[in-house]
Amino acid sequence: MAEIHPFYQQHRGAMEAAMRHRLDLAKAMLRERADITDIDGIRREVMDEFAIVLTQTPYVGGTASRMTDFFMRLIGFMAISRVLRRHGVPLPVIGEIERETYKAQLLDVPEAERLAAGDQFMSAENQALLREQAAKSTTESHQAEFPEDFVYDFVAPGPDDSFEFGINYRACGFCKFAGRHGDKEILPNICGLDFDAYATRGIRLERTQTLAGGASHCNFRFSRLQRDG
Template sequence: MRHRLDLAEAMLGEHVHPSSIDGIKREVMDEFAIVLTQMPYVGGAESRMSDFFMRLLGFMAISRVLRRHGVPLSVIGDIERDTYKAQLLTVPEAERLAAGRQFMSPENQAFLREQAEKSHQEQFPEDFVYDFVEPGPGDRFEFGINYKACGFCKFAARHGDKDLLPNICGLDFDAYATRGIHLERTQTLAGGASHCDFRFSRLRSA
């Protein structure tokens, strides 16, 4: 989290007074401690979604603090996306692309099918619920996931952060692109749709 804030410092300086930056960074770390106590338990290491919460809920802390300082939500989104991409790119390219190949592998697709079926048991109320999607005739994606319930949406509704959700959703594209994966998504639960339609394919350069 401190690394993220260091990466965000230059962009923060464009939107808040430079003398405020150190105080804002301290506020974010304090808010992050609060977010950690609010983070729901969704199965620990047994659930792939635990990692999503751990990686992305920190941005809720950044968003809350910047919102309090009057930074527009669209600017907050730009800061977070650029910061997240910069952080992801600190991982060596070979390692990132290897992770992308593993995500797209038949073995991982089989794992995702199992996890999708398990999610419908709704063992943990704050968890995600989703379906694995096989490509049909004429489809250009390799596989997809339809999220029917979103842990971030539930978290945001509980803590008054629903206006921050589009920024969290926007982080997904760089998370996959930096690993050589193209994400196509036309709708989200946060935007009022019945589900989030994630569709995955390999970037040609990967």
């Protein structure tokens, strides 16, 4: 078997723990919606597939790249999708199970911590970092060093816009991964995870098109959700 990149090997324990947590949260849905009775067997298959996915996960700069976190948090859903597809579970059902499982996992984090993370994401300091990393992602040198990385532009709002800032992803690491490993049918399910990822942190994500859906770019637009009190 191919080797896991040392960066992901270093974080493998935490990533596997997150996967086991997701599978625990998904038990009832796997029985009721996917008609799966051998839950323990599915768990073993998913964890075995996850070991394969880890060998396939591209290195895009480690802690120096904000996109590394996206791979580490979401690439495991590729393993879940692959296994459930092999068991004949329809893609829309897989998407529902994954999205609800991910939301439940995110909500396990205390609300104050989630909202603080959302505030940090929307902060002027983070927007400055996003501008910097977006500009770097488009350079020939970065794309040559990390060809499987995302390529994106920071979008400032115009006078008639209601969002605080946006990101246009012109190349997606998950799309590249899926194209390389035959997972293109899974992509819409991965894209669907984004909305809950931001909403649970107090952020509204608006997006009307995706690369996975055939568009020229993914148009992420961010604003703050209204909070009670």
